[in-house]
Amino acid sequence: MSSRLYDNYLKVQKRRQRLIVLSRLSVLAAFLLLWELAARWGWVDPMLTSKPSQLLSSFRELAFEGNLLRHTWITGLETLVGIIISMLIGTVIAVLFWWSTFASKVLEPYIVVLNALPKVALGPIFYIWLGDRYSIYGMAVAISIIVTIIMVESGFKEISKTKLKLMESFGASKIQMLRMVLLPASIPHFIATLKVNVGLTLVGVVMGEFLSSKAGLGYLIIYGGQVFQMTLVMVSITMLALLSAILYGVVNLLERYARRKYHYEG
Amino acid sequence: MAQIELKDVGLSYFTPKQETEALRGINLSIRHGEFVSIVGPSGCGKSTLLSLVSGMLKPTKGNVLIDGEEVTGTSRKVGYMLQHDHLFEWRNVFNNLLVGAEIRKMDLNRAKRKASELLERYGLGEFAQHGPSQLSGGMRQRVALIRTLVAEPDILLLDEPFSALDYQTRLKLSDEVFHIIKEQGKTALLVTHDLSEAISMADRVMVMSKRPSTISSMHDIRFEEGGGLSPWKKREAGLYNRYFNAIWKELEGHVVPII
Ligand SMILES: Nc1ncnc2c1ncn2[C@@H]1O[C@H](COP(=O)(O)OP(=O)(O)O)[C@@H](O)[C@H]1O
Ligand SMILES: [Mg+2]
Numbered sequence: 001m002s003s004r005l006y007d008n009y010l011k012v013q014k015r016r017q018r019l020i021v022l023s024r025l026s027v028l029a030a031f032l033l034l035w036e037l038a039a040r041w042g043w044v045d046p047m048l049t050s051k052p053s054q055l056l057s058s059f060r061e062l063a064f065e066g067n068l069l070r071h072t073w074i075t076g077l078e079t080l081v082g083i084i085i086s087m088l089i090g091t092v093i094a095v096l097f098w099w100s101t102f103a104s105k106v107l108e109p110y111i112v113v114l115n116a117l118p119k120v121a122l123g124p125i126f127y128i129w130l131g132d133r134y135s136i137y138g139m140a141v142a143i144s145i146i147v148t149i150i151m152v153e154s155g156f157k158e159i160s161k162t163k164l165k166l167m168e169s170f171g172a173s174k175i176q177m178l179r180m181v182l183l184p185a186s187i188p189h190f191i192a193t194l195k196v197n198v199g200l201t202l203v204g205v206v207m208g209e210f211l212s213s214k215a216g217l218g219y220l221i222i223y224g225g226q227v228f229q230m231t232l233v234m235v236s237i238t239m240l241a242l243l244s245a246i247l248y249g250v251v252n253l254l255e256r257y258a259r260r261k262y263h264y265e266g
Numbered sequence: 267m268a269q270i271e272l273k274d275v276g277l278s279y280f281t282p283k284q285e286t287e288a289l290r291g292i293n294l295s296i297r298h299g300e301f302v303s304i305v306g307p308s309g310c311g312k313s314t315l316l317s318l319v320s321g322m323l324k325p326t327k328g329n330v331l332i333d334g335e336e337v338t339g340t341s342r343k344v345g346y347m348l349q350h351d352h353l354f355e356w357r358n359v360f361n362n363l364l365v366g367a368e369i370r371k372m373d374l375n376r377a378k379r380k381a382s383e384l385l386e387r388y389g390l391g392e393f394a395q396h397g398p399s400q401l402s403g404g405m406r407q408r409v410a411l412i413r414t415l416v417a418e419p420d421i422l423l424l425d426e427p428f429s430a431l432d433y434q435t436r437l438k439l440s441d442e443v444f445h446i447i448k449e450q451g452k453t454a455l456l457v458t459h460d461l462s463e464a465i466s467m468a469d470r471v472m473v474m475s476k477r478p479s480t481i482s483s484m485h486d487i488r489f490e491e492g493g494g495l496s497p498w499k500k501r502e503a504g505l506y507n508r509y510f511n512a513i514w515k516e517l518e519g520h521v522v523p524i525i
Binding site for chain 1: 320322339340341342344345346348349350352354355356365366368369370417
């Protein structure tokens with residue numbers, strides 16, 4: 001039995017929650033409305049800004065007659081593959097650094113420099129080395145892998161020394177420590193890294209598409225800019241936003257699943 | 267024959283900044299089934315001593331022997347219990363108990379039988395499938411002890427195992443752990459900074475000096491009421507205060523011999 005006061009408290013909480021969601025939607029609606037009106041009444045030049053109603057109609061057009069969905073799918077797939085490659089290779093390298101303190105010490109300054117280097121600068125190199133298709137993956141991985149290494153490695157370091165001491169007291173080998181403690185204890189860090197990587201890899205993929213590709217949302221945006229079709233550019237950007245929201249949602253689902261399965265907090 | 271023997275053991279830590287001589291000239295001999303408490307100022311090298319017995323550290327001088335054989339690395343004969351339970355959150359209680367057995371590649375079916383038996387016996391049977399975070403601090407530490415016991419060591423090393431617990435829990439738990447260890451017939455080395463815990467649980471209390479640490483004295487704890495008293499009862503026994511005061515004064519630096 002809950003008390004009246006508590007019921008009341010819950011009711012207030014719920015109302016507040018509803019208000020937040022409602023306000024969120026209103027912000028979006030107000031923005032779209034203002035945009036539409038500004039374009040209609042000539043406050044801004046619709047040639048430069050396009051307008052929501054036009055976006056909607058050209059979205060319909062592009063989606064059903066054009067290849068918008070195919071381009072979105074391509075970008076999404078490239079991002080997914082990029083994330084998986086970065087996570088795998090990044091984790092393997094982080095494990096190697098944990099395994100050999102010597103290697104990690106030797107390579108530390110290089111990692112720092114590579115992390116600071118603007119990866120876009122490598123674009124032409126990837127293009128020449130990997131060709132127009134694979135250079136996109138090159139860019140995506142280049143942007144996210146160093147962060148992956150750093151985040152996973154710092155996760156390893158956060159695992160308490162005494163947990164490993166416990167393993168050591170049973171005479172555990174390094175492989176056993178890795179399998180029984182390091183990897184399972186790092187699951188929250190993997191999820192956090194994944195969240196960061198969704199954004200970074202998408203940046204890498206779009207950047208790669210800007211530079212070289214013949215398909216994908218990045219290509220559409222560049223193309224739209226070149227033929228001065230702001231509507232195409234805006235629709236593509238909207239699809240990008242949608243895509244990142246979906247990827248982020250997937251990671252959140254993954255997190256909820258992992259949390260239930262591995263009982264971690266935070 | 268002594269089960270644990272330290273012969274003129276010394277240990278120094280080396281770090282880029284300095285050399286720390288933790289232990290010097292330690293001679294110690296512990297019989298099978300004996301319970302020895304170690305007290306001493308913090309940072310004097312108590313944990314270091316346990317690490318030496320466990321084989322995780324090698325002495326820079328002298329020898330450590332278990333059952334007459336020189337210790338060269340971690341051994342199946344030794345189980346270590348640390349201040350924090352370090353139960354793995356990603357395993358339930360039952361699977362946590364199997365960690366040692368898994369690492370040592372022991373017969374898993376046997377380990378599982380042993381784990382459920384001990385869980386039942388020590389009142390945690392219904393929590394086997396729970397996550398560690400659902401247990402209280404005292405229960406977690408009991409699980410940690412059972413995890414150590416499942417690996418079937420002859421010798422238990424306990425490094426301030428109760429110090430993270432509240433007073434009431436630690437009184438109760440020290441009583442329980444004492445009975446568990448005696449019942450299982452294990453040799454035990456307990457490090458604690460709680461004098462009453464040290465006296466009420468042990469057959470002998472070893473007092474260590476400041477660093478570089480040596481054994482400053484060894485107290486046989488015997489009560490007129492006879493052996494087999496529980497720690498709880500010992501705290502009420504006549505001689506308890508005598509031991510307590512003697513060791514207390516000694517720790518303060520005034521060495522008063524006990525008559
Ligand atoms: N790994 C280590 N490296 C360097 N010095 C250490 C290390 N472990 C312990 N020491 C030093 O050795 C001394 C004894 O440590 P320890 O055995 O942990 O003491 P106690 O358990 O009695 O508090 C302390 O002065 C401590 O600073
Ligand atoms: Mg200590």
